[in-house]
Amino acid sequence: MYDSKYLPAQNVKEACALLSQYGEEAKILGGGQSLVLLLRQKLIAPSYLIDIKGISDLDYIRYDERDGLRIGALTTHRALETSPIVKEKFFMLAEMERRLASVPVRNWGTVGGNLCHADPASDLAPSLIALGAEVKLTGPNGERVVDLEEFFLGFFETVLKPDEILTEIHIPDSGMGDGIYLKFTHRETDLSITGVATFFTPDEQGYDVCHDIRIVMGSVGSTPLRAKKAEERIRGQKVDDGIIEEAALISSEESQPTSDMNGSEAYKREIVKVLVRRTVKEAMARAMAADR
Numbered sequence: 417m418y419d420s421k422y423l424p425a426q427n428v429k430e431a432c433a434l435l436s437q438y439g440e441e442a443k444i445l446g447g448g449q450s451l452v453l454l455l456r457q458k459l460i461a462p463s464y465l466i467d468i469k470g471i472s473d474l475d476y477i478r479y480d481e482r483d484g485l486r487i488g489a490l491t492t493h494r495a496l497e498t499s500p501i502v503k504e505k506f507f508m509l510a511e512m513e514r515r516l517a518s519v520p521v522r523n524w525g526t527v528g529g530n531l532c533h534a535d536p537a538s539d540l541a542p543s544l545i546a547l548g549a550e551v552k553l554t555g556p557n558g559e560r561v562v563d564l565e566e567f568f569l570g571f572f573e574t575v576l577k578p579d580e581i582l583t584e585i586h587i588p589d590s591g592m593g594d595g596i597y598l599k600f601t602h603r604e605t606d607l608s609i610t611g612v613a614t615f616f617t618p619d620e621q622g623y624d625v626c627h628d629i630r631i632v633m634g635s636v637g638s639t640p641l642r643a644k645k646a647e648e649r650i651r652g653q654k655v656d657d658g659i660i661e662e663a664a665l666i667s668s669e670e671s672q673p674t675s676d677m678n679g680s681e682a683y684k685r686e687i688v689k690v691l692v693r694r695t696v697k698e699a700m701a702r703a704m705a706a707d708r
Contacts (some may be wrong), residue, residue, distance in 0.1 A: 418558035421626040423591070424470060431468050432556045433668060436579040438464045444581060445469065446490055449517075450533040474583055480503060484588040484590045485493035489528025493540075494519065498525060498556070506590060513561050514595040526630070528582045531564070537607040541568070542632040542640045544585065546613035552584040559583075568639035589622075593617035593628070594702035596695050599635075600687045608635045609678045610687040612667075612696035616703045623656045623704040626650045631663070631692060636684055640700045643667035646692065655700055664692040 419457055420428035422443075425431035433670030435442055442464040445451055454460045468474070474490040479501045487496065490538045496502055497513035516522060530540050531551065541564065547565040564585070567574050576582065599608035619625035629650050631643040646663040655657055673684035 417454070418454060420431075420455075420465045420623075422467065422703070424467045426664045427471055427473065428581060428606050431466055431562050431581055434464070434466045434580070437513040437558050438466075438705070439578050442466050446529035446532075447492065447524045447687050449521050450500065450529060450535070452569065457619040462562060466691070468573070468581070469526075477502065481589060484517050484586060486664070487527055487585040487587075489526060489583050489585070493517070493525050493527065493530070495520035495597055496589075497522060499568075506547065506587060508595045508597055509543055509547065509587075512539055512613075515665055516540065517605050519668040519706075520707050526550070526625050527585060530583050531567065532574060532576065533609070534568050534570075534574050536568075536571060536638055536640065537635045538640070539597065539599060539611060539612075539634065542611055542634040543595075544587065545632045545640055545642070546595055546597070546615040546630045547587045547590065547686040548615075548630070549585055549587045551582055552586065553577075554583040555580040561586075565640075565642065570601065570638045590615075591617065592706075593699075594701065595630075595699045596702065598695050598698075600691065610635050610673070610684050613690035614699040616696065616699035618700070619704050622654070624656075624700075625654050626652060626700075629696070631667060631696070631700075632642070633667065633671050633688060633692075636688060639674075643670045643672060643692065645670055650696070660693055660696050663696060667692040 443462040445467045447466045476488040477499050478486045493513050503510045512625040517651040545565050597613040599611035613632045615630045619627040629647050633641045646666040649663050668688045669683040671688045673681045675681045
C-alpha cells in the first residue's frame with residue numbers, strides 16, 4: 417500500500433471541508449471494505465484518507481409511516497439486516513443483506529460506502545432502486561437529493577462531486593407492494609454473476625392486476641439497469657404466466673451483459689430470464705399475501 421496521510425473527521429462539515437481542500441487527492445474512508453482492497457491492490461493511491469467512520473450522526477435507521485425509511489450512510493449492512501423495522505416494513509432489504517458477503521464484512525461495511533463504490537455487481541443498489549430509493553448528497557454549499565437510479569454513471573463512477581459525501585438513503589413507504597432480490601452466483605455470499613430485484617404493487621381492484629412494478633438488473637451492465645420495457649408490458653395488466661414469460665424475454669433483451677470468466681453474454685441473458693421470471697412471480701405472491 418502507498419503512504420497516505422490519515423485525517424479523521426469529527427463531523428460532515430469538517431469532512432466536506434477536507435475534501436474541498438484536497439480534492440481528487442483524497443478518498444473517504446467509511447467501513448473500508450471496498451477501499452482498503454483497492455489500496456492493497458494499488459489500483460488507487462490517494463495522498464489523503466479522510467476517515468468519517470466516527471461520525472455517529474450518520475449511523476441510524478429511522479422509520480415514519482408518512483415519510484418512510486431513512487438510513488444513515490454509515491449504517492452497517494449487519495444493522496440493516498437485523499433491524500426489526502426493516503424486517504417488518506422492507507423485508508426484501510433485510511433478506512438481501514443476509515447474502516451480501518460474510519458476517520464480518522457486514523459487521524463493518526457501510527451502506528453508503530457500498531453505494532459510493534458503485535460496483536455494478538452490488539446486491540444493495542438494485543434492491544434499493546426497486547424500492548424507489550433516493551440519496552442525499554452533502555457538500556460545502558448544502559444538500560441535494562438524487563434518485564438512486566440516477567446516482568450511478570458507469571463502472572465505479574457516480575454523480576458525487578469531489579467535495580460531496582453521501583449522507584443518507586431515503587426509501588418511501590412501500591404501501592401495498594412487496595418485492596424480492598435474487599442473485600445467481602457460485603457461492604451464496606459472492607458478488608452476483610447476475611442479480612434481479614423486483615418490486616410489485618397490486619391494483620386495489622384486483623390483486624392479480626399490476627398497478628406498478630420495478631424490475632432492476634445487476635451485473636449485466638456498467639450500472640444497475642431498469643427493465644423499463646418489461647415493466648411496461650406488465651404494468652396495468654392482469655398478470656399470468658404468459659405475460660411474465662414475455663417480460664422475462666424483454667428483460668433479457670434489455671440487459672447489457674459481457675462475456676467473462678463467469679460466463680458468456682448469451683448465458684447471462686438466459687440467467688436474466690430465469691431470475692426475472694422467478695422474482696416477478698414471488699414479488700406478486702408476496703404483495704398479494706400481504707394485502708389480503
